Amino acid sequence: MLIHSDQGSQFTGYEWPEFLKEHNLIPSMSRKENCHDNPVAESFFQLLKREQIKKKIYQTREKARSDIF
Structure with missing residues (x-):
């Protein structure tokens, strides 16, 4: 299975x-600072931020999770 990520420190x-090796996964990584490498995910998270969580402060992860999902 292919795992696609950005170049975050994690x-x-x-x-x-x-x-990845322990779980037999194949790494794939976006180019540095290039949102066009994964447009579906970038579009989804942009929409989520703009429509659902903009300017909200969640007191707990559980409250954030229930609002988003």
């Missing part, structure tokens, strides 16, 4: 390649 450290 995906560029030592632990991430080990995790």
Whole structure:
């Protein structure tokens, strides 16, 4: 299975390649600062932020989760 990620620090450290290897996953990574590499996800999160969570402050993760899902 292919796992696509951006170049965030959680995906560029030592632990991430080990995790992928242990679970037989194939890494794929976006180019630096290029939202066009994954337009479906970028579009979804832009819409989510604009329509659902803009300017909201959630007191707990559970409240955020119930509002989003």
